[in-house]
Structure formats: structure tokens, C-alpha cells
Amino acid sequence: MSQSYDAIIIGAGLAGLSAAAILSRDEGKRVLVLEKQDYVGGRLVSFAGKGDGLMLNGQSLNLKSFKKTLASVYAWVARSEPTLETMFEQKMLDGYSFEAGGHATFWGTKGRVGCLLDYLNEKIPLPGNEGFSVLDPDDHTLYPVEKGGRYDWMSEDSNRTAKKLLREMAMADEDTLKQWDAISFGQWLDERTDDRKVYEYLAAVASIHMVMGEPDMIPAGDFIRFMSTAVHIGMNLISGSTGIVPKPGFVHIGERLAENVKQNGGTILNGMGVQEILIEGGEVVGVMADGPGGPVRYESKQVVCTVPIRKIFNFLPRNFLPQGLVKTVDEEFFSVGMLTGYIAVKSNLFADAGIQPKSWILVPSIIKAEEGFIGDVDIISIMPSNFEPSLAPEGSHVIAYSIALTEHELHDKDKVNRVIDLGRDIFHKTFPKMKEDTIWEIWTCSDKGFGDWPPPGAKRPDTTQPGLDGLFFAGDGYGAKTWGSGMDAAIHSALLCVDAMTGKKYVEKVLPKYHR
Structure with missing residues (x-):
């Protein structure tokens, strides 16, 4: 039995x-x-506590299905206090919402997520x-940052250097950014400063936004484009650079997009794993899927x-892709991940502490390379x-930590525990x-939660590949x-993909020039 569609999305x-x-909406496909x-x-993936379980997409999860869901997004619990069994049995998670990993919107409603939702008329706060604020890990002092103000944890010389480099990033034109695409952010910094305080600060900002702990892994052009966007939208690190989604959390974006697809005639089938992409004579003809x-x-x-490239060989034979790309993927691509902590507290x-409650705090270099x-x-x-x-719940609060580590570091229990202990x-x-106000805490690792990356200077695999007509x-x-990275990059890539499929320019319809 077979069924025919204008487009199939995996x-x-x-x-x-x-x-x-x-x-479905604009092309009527x-x-x-x-x-x-x-x-x-x-x-x-976001979890909303209800009674002695958790909710996801309207489904109730017990402890076993919670762990299974985490595993489906390459995540696992590294530590919890008290035990997860106790949390579920005593209904300690009731009323709380938290993410399966470290999620954040960049530039809020003026970022790519906001642009896409506006275009689709989906209103989500x-x-x-x-x-x-910057927290000095050595003396445990908080330094609130004011727009145009000095960085009080730095010397005057370091201040001048940091501000100079931030201005250079903010004012870079596209030709300059293209040149920086060929180098890592570590090289970019090394060519401009040997000031350790400046390096640690800018490397930390880049690390968090690109989810890569080592500046030599970060594509300079990707991160600096993110920083230069602030000039166009009138925001900065103090206002709008980091945001969240109200209850039930970031999964709500996926839920609303799914409803949008269905309302415009699209079909979404869950529990259908693709076993093979069907290709005949160099042209795609469909897929084989295995369901209930x-x-x-x-x-x-x-x-x-949309499956990460290091996973697609499960259903797309390697010989269908350019062998140079396959070799590079096997030998040089890497995954980036994150250690995330969610802690429920009474205060x-x-x-x-006297800082803006809606602040984000950066703690640079708690451990040196x-x-x-x-x-x-x-x-x-x-x-x-x-x-x-x-x-x-009313009267309680949640504090969240995000810490970029490599996939290998995340599988090293000693390193993970050291980071958790020092951070706490x-x-x-x-x-x-x-410490006395903590109700519970959950620490999760995700070794592939932020995609597969080529080495700095190399481009991502394109939305089309030679000899595979119809496959995007x-x-x-x-x-x-x-x-960019994370959600921003996913949206940008999706629009470029639709443009390749339709021959139109949705990337220009949806995104302003500074987001393209």
C-alpha cells in the first residue's frame, strides 16, 4: 500500500x-x-509537572517515560537531589515547567523565532x-552591566580593549563577515588581544550563544553576525538577548507550528520512523516508513x-552523497552539547541579591582549559x-544553568561532577x-543536543546535494x-530549504536582511 504527497518531511x-x-499554507502543497x-x-522538549508525573504534548509521563523522552533528544540525567524516584513519588515537580536541555530565544520577538511566528500569525510571548551581570568565580562578586558603562571586574585597559572589540563586531559589514567565516573565533581573538580578562569574557559570551566551550571550535562569522544584529534591532546583551517561552515551555512553539500545518491541510504522523529514502535513477520517489x-x-x-547528518546514514546509503562530504563528516564533524541544571528554590x-530579577548572569572561566x-x-x-x-508554583522559583561542554566531556562522569560541584x-x-532554600535539582547532559558541526572555516552541508534530485x-x-546556532539556525536553514524547493525567496519574506 502506498500514499502520495506533494512533499514529505522527515x-x-x-x-x-x-x-x-x-x-502547506503559502504553497498549497x-x-x-x-x-x-x-x-x-x-x-x-519541555516538561510540565502535574501531580506525580510530567506532561508533554498532552501526554502524561512517568519516570520511565521521562527518561525515554530525554534519550530521544540525546539527553540523560547526570544528577538529581533528591532522587528522581522521590521527586515523582512525592509530587515535588507538580506545578514546575523545565526544559530537556538549555533552550533560549535570541533577541526575543525581534529574533528569527519571532520573525517566523509573526509571518505565520502565531502569537507566542x-x-x-x-x-x-557578570559573576566573578574567584571572589563571588556580582557586577551588573549597564549600557555604555564600564566593566567593573576589569581594569581600565581591559575595558577599553573589550569595548573596542565589541564595537568592531557590531559594525562589521558583510564583506568583512564573509572573511571571518573562514576562521575560528579563537583565531579572531588571538589576532586582536593577549589580555586574558578580555579573552575570557568574549569567549564566554560566544561559548554560551554558540554552545561550544572552545573558541577555536566556534566559526567567527557565525557568532559575530549574532552580535552585529543587535545594532539593527536596538537591543544588546542587557536587553532581549536571552529569552524564554511561557508554560509549558519551548515545546509550545512546536505545538503551535504543528497546528498551523494541520490547519492548512498538512498531515503529521507520529510513531513513524523512516527506514529508507527511495531513490530511482538519481531522483527521489518517496520513503519507506515503519509504524505501528x-x-x-x-x-x-x-x-x-531534517535528521542530523551523522544520523542520516541509517536510511540513506553513503554512496548517494558526495564521497568527499561523507569522508569529512566521518573524520572532522563534531557534535556540541550542554550540561543543564534546573533548581527549584523557595526565594x-x-x-x-539586588540585581534585576530578569537578568542573565555570566560566570566566565570557572575552570581553565x-x-x-x-x-x-x-x-x-x-x-x-x-x-x-x-x-x-506560587511562592517558588526556578534557577537554570547552561554550561557548554563537548560530547566527550559530557560522557566523562568525573568532569561532569566537577563542573556541577564547582558551579553549585x-x-x-x-x-x-x-543552599538552604533549594527544594530539588535536576542536572541533565545532552551530547548531541545542538547538532553536528563542520570544522571552523568549512560550510555546513547544503540544502541540496548533487545527483539527488528532489531530496532536500x-x-x-x-x-x-x-x-547561527540552535533554533535560529534551524529556522534559517528551513527557509533556505523551502526556497530551493519552490524557486522563491521566502527567506526574504520572513527575515529582515540582518537575519539572512
């Missing part, structure tokens, strides 16, 4: 749903989205930060694959419940009430013109 993550929404998991949103009722053939002359720690890590280890922290009170110690000393690729790891 994966109901942000890229797949973005492409499906535009193809009969679109089928096939999703292996029983939820939509891909890596946009994206509250952003209204403050920014057994194998099903779906026919289409256009198929979009509003940021407000009690020479201590056995690939790069300096940095922490970013926010209190999501200050951005949106519905994310915690720094925050307990900075916020004296935190979308996701944060695809698109020769894609820049």
Missing part, C-alpha cells in the same frame, strides 16, 4: 515544522510530516532579559530530511520564573540562602548560507 522538529507550515517519536517539536501497523510506502517527488535569589577541558568552562544562569511566573559552590557562596536538507546543521 522529522517534526523546528526545521521540519517551519518548512511544512510554509509549504499536500504535505506529510513523519515523526519517529510520539511528540512534536524535535529537540524542543517571548519575554527577554532586562538585565545582565508495519511498513508503509509514501510517494513524493520532494523529500526533506527569589536574583532579587534578593589547561585543567583538562577542551576550553574554559563558563556558566550562564537565569531565573525563568522571573521572566514568566507560570513556570513555577560558586552560586551557594554568591547567594547565601540558596534542513536543520541547524544544514545550509551553506546558514549561520
